[in-house]
Structures are given as structure tokens and as C-alpha cells.
Amino acid sequence: MPILLLHHYYIMNKIEGVLLHQQYITNLNIVIRRQIQPLKFVTFRKIRHMKYTRILLLLLVIGVLFSFSKEGASGTAVFAEEHPTLAIGAAAPDFTLPATDGKSYSLASFRSASILVVVFTCNHCPTAQAYEDRLIQLTKDYRSKGVAVVAIMPNDPSSIRLDELGYTDMGDSFEEMKLRAKRKGYNFPYLYDGKTEAVSRKYGPIATPHVFIFDKSRKLRYSGRIDDVEKPSKTPNTLDTRNAIDALLSNKEVPTKTTKVFGCSVKWAEKSDWIAKAKQEWAKEPVKLDTITVEGIKGLIRNNSDKLRLINVWATWCGPCVAEFPEFVDMNRMYRRRDFEFISISADEPAKRTKALQFLQKSQASGTNYIFNIDDKYKLIEAIDPKWQGALPYTLLVEPGGKIVYAKQGPIDAAAMKRAIVDNPTIGRYY
Secondary structure: OOOOOOOOOEEEEEEOOEEEEEEEEEOOOOHHHHOOOOOOOOOOHHHHHHHHHHHHHHHHHHHHHHHHHHHHOOOOEEHHHOOOOOOOOOOOOOOOOEEEEOOOEEHHHHHHOOOOEEEEOOOHHHHHHHHHHHHHHHHHHHHOOOOOEEEEEEEEEHHOOOOOOOOOOOOOOHHHHHHHHHOOOOOOOEEEOOOOOHHHHHHOOEEEEEEEEEEEOOOOEEOOOOOOOOOOOOOOOOOOOOOHHHHHHOOOOOOOOOOOOOOOOOOOHHHHHHHHHHHHHHHHHHHOOOEOOOHHHHHHHHHOOOOOOEEEEOOOOOHHHHHHHHHHHHHHHHHHOEEEEEEEEEOOOOHHHHHHHHHHHHHHOOOOOEEOOOHHHHHHHHHHHHOOOOOOOOEEEEOOOOOOEEEEEEOOHHHHHHHHHHHOOOOOOOO
């Protein structure tokens, strides 16, 4: 009985949450290829006749391959075989999952449908968001033809870093799914598999969104993308999902049974150590507090940069300021890779600079931080915004060119602020 098959491995790299398919790795290097290729299959019988050096080399190869599979859990590389995708012709794996509408759904819930379209998608992924309206329209167009659409969210929410949320205002928790489904008016069930990912492992989605289309007997007939153009403002050349559905409705063979899938990699539970690593990285970032003058503040408000600028005025003695400040730190981590910057301005007295800096360091506020250089609060108020009445905290969102699109005296609604940021034309939800 063969105990090891050395075969081609398909490496997948993740760059800022987007899955990019790279070339097949046929062998680790030419030396390994020369040593292993003649064997193809390694059996106990052949091992007895192998030279000592070749046995050592074989063990080395096994160790390297094992380290690659371990490395996948940290997001650097992962073998496609780790979560194999359901093969064409396979039966649809059953499921029982909760949905955002308060119900639970299984395969039997769609027994009356002649065609079942299962889409693995999520809240946070820019590609998934880019396809939301098309998925809603597809559901509407085919419902009367006996086609049922169901969406499943495959990600473990605890495996998503804040800096992977740069194109969204919310993560992939079940509660956030409910909010997203309601806001967008989903006309299909949206199911949560993030607790165990057991169903997702059976289907093996490559990225979000990934479409699986099953015929009346619930055999898989198509697996792949929705179409070939991600950006909603552009026109697709190939409507792969619609073509597959149309073929099945006409009792014809699906013209293209599988396609590659561009999108965000599935956040499997084994990637949860990314969160701990992220926290370690953020804890090492330097935190500074510089002084700023009236003219410096006016320059910030004019915003001659090309970035959307979030400005928060706070003080160490202000309870609401201190309570909400972690939200701003999170937003900075979410959006700072985009055309965005967070700036905090302390209204503490200049003599309290050390105390303000200690608070910022404890908060790991590694963005741009200032403290007003003079002890004259009214000059600070006029420099920030003449409309501000003076109560702390005070928050502004300023577009490039100085247009103030948000101003709030008192604590902010963090969810509304994130939505205002990501829906601003300077940022946006898509690539």
C-alpha cells in the first residue's frame, strides 16, 4: 500500500485578504526531483532498499511539506488539498444553519427548487460586496423559474484582523450579517457557518464569493465565479453563473463547468493566530505626541492631502473621550492602508502632556497625535470649527480640499462613522 504520493502542489498566497492563484509547484528543487521522481510512490518495501541518504532526503521532503501545511495556518502559504473543493458531479452536502431572518435552513428547505445555487460570501470582502447587487438581481430574475439561491458565510469571525476590514464598515459576525442583510435588502437566505465552518469545509470554497450550482438531483454541475468582472461599474464579458443556470433550465450541459475564483480567501479557524500576531505587531508601533498651533490646526482642517481625514478632539479628564477612544484606534487600524488618516488632538493643558502621552501609549494610538500648544480652549475651538460649542469630545470627518462631511459634539456612533468613512468616494467598498 502506498504511504506517500509526491505530487504537484498548488500554492495560494493571501495579500490583504485577496486570494491570488500562483503557479504549480512541481517539486521543491531539481535535487529533490532527481532523487524522488523515479520512485513516484514510496512503499515500505521500497524504503527497505533505499540508500540511507535517500531515506534522509525523503524524510526532509516530508518535513518541508509538513511545514508548508503548518505555514498555511499563519496565512503565508496553504495547499489546495487542505480544504478541497467539491468536485463536479458530487452530491450536495447537507447542512442545517441559522439564517439572518431568524430561521434555520437545510437542503430540504429547497426541495421544491429545480436548481439550487449555493453562494459562499461574506460581509467584509470588497469582492463579495461588489457582487451583492448582482446576486440580488440574479435571485429576482430566476426565482419564478424554479431556481433557489442561498448564501452561506464561511468565515470564522475571530480569524479576521482589523486591517483586513479596510473596505467595509462591519465584520462577519452573525449579528453584523443580520445588519448587512437588512440594509441591502437580501432576497435570499443568508446563513451563518462561522461557528464551526463544518459546512464550508465540505464544500471547499476557494474565495468569497464562490458559486456552487446543483441540479434537481442535487448533483454539482457548476463551481466558480459569478462573472468575469468584479467592479459593478464595468460590464462583464462572461456571465458564467447565469450561463450555467440557463443551460440547466434548458436540459443542456453546462458550457463551462468550473472557473477560477477571484476574491478574498476564506478565513478558516486555523488562521485565528493572526489576531495574536497582529496585536503583537501593533504593540511595537511607536506612539508620539507633538504640539500643534492654531495655524497648524487650521492647516489640518484645510486638508490639502489626498486623504479622508478623521479628527478627534479629546482630553484625559473627559470620560466620554476616554471611553470611545479605542474605537478610533480600531478605525485607524482598519483604514490606514487606504486614502485615510486619523488625527487626535488633545485638549489637555500643555503642562499635562506627559499624562496625555501615557494615555495614548496605553491605547496603542500609533496614528498622528497632537496636543494644543497653549492653554486657551477658546482659540482651540475657533481653530477647529467655529460652529463647535465647546463640549468634548468633538469629531470631524474632512474630505481632501477641506469639506467637512461630518461634525459631532459628544460621543460618536462608531458603526455610523465606519459607514460614513467607507461610503465616502475617497475610500469606497471596491477596488
